[in-house]
Amino acid sequence: MFQQDNVGQKIKEYFKAQGISQRQAATMLGVTQQVVGSLLNGKSFGKRMAAKWHEVFGFNPAWLVTGAGDMFETEDSQKESTAKKNVADGADAVASEVLRLITTGELYPASVVKAKDELIAEKDKEIQRLNRELGALRNELGLRDKSTLQSAHAGAGAEVLAELKQ
Template sequence: MSKNVAERLRELRESLGLSQRQMSTVAGLSSRGWQKIESGLSIPGGQTLMKLMEYGFNPAWILTGHGLMTLSDVSGRLVENKSTQSSSIACDPELLSRINGIISRVYTSMDAHISPEDMGRLAAGKYASILQASSDPAERLIMAKLFEIELKQDFKVSGNDA
C-alpha cells in the first residue's frame, strides 16, 4: 500500500527515534504545526522541507514517495552537511514555498479541495519542471506566477464544462 506525505513524515521521525515535540524543533515548527503535518491536515512548506533536507532527507521522497528517504551521493553515503548538499542538490526554497502557496491560494479561492498528497504531487511536479526549464531565480519566480494564472484558467475551463 502506498504511503501518503503524513505517513512518510511519521516514518522519517520514527527513523530518528524522536517524539513529535522533538521533531517539531528539528523542523523549525511549533509542536502543533508538526502534529498537523503528521496527521495529514497540512503539508510541509518549503522552509520545512529545506530544514529536513539539511538533515539529509529527500524532499522528493517526502512529497511523492519516489526515490530514497535520504539524500545520497554517488557512492551511496548519506549526505552529512550543508556544503556537500549544496554542491550535489539544487533546491530553491523560495520557489518551492511559492508553488505551495499558489496551489493553496488557488484551490481556496475556487472553493475547491485538494488532498495533501495531491498537493504534494502537483507542487513537486511543477517545481521540477520549473527547475529544469530555467536556472535563473527571477525567471523561475515569473514561471511560478504563470503557473498560478494557468491553474486559475484550468479551474474556469473545467467549471464551464461542468
C-alpha cells in the first residue's frame, strides 16, 4: 500500500505543478472525480486504468501499477519496448517465410523429402520384421517352459509310482 500512496502523492504533486485539478483529470480520463481521488489516495491502479492514465497523461503504466521505476517512460524504456516489438515481428516474419519455403518445396526439395520418406518406410518395415521375430522367440520360449514343467511333473509322477511299487 505504501508504494500506491507514494504513486498517488507524486501524481498529486505533478498535477499541482501542471495546474490540473482532480475534476479536470477526471474529465480528461472520462471517469468520476471520486475514482481519481481514490487512486490518488492509495487505491491500486489496474492494468486498464493504468493504460488509460498512460494514454491521457503519459505516465509509465508499470510505475502506476507497481510504484517501481520511472513516473514517465524514459527514452530508453521506449527504445527497449520498440526493440522487443521489432524482434518479435522479425521472428514472426522469419517463421512465416520458413514455413512458406518448406510448403513450396524451396527449402527442402521434393527429392530430399521423398528420400527421407523412403528411408522411414524401410525402417518401419525393419521394425515390423523385428517385432514378428521377437514374438516368435517369445512363443518358442513359452513352449519350452511348458515342456520343462510337464517333464518335471511327469518325472515326479514316475518316482512316486516307483516308490509305491516297493
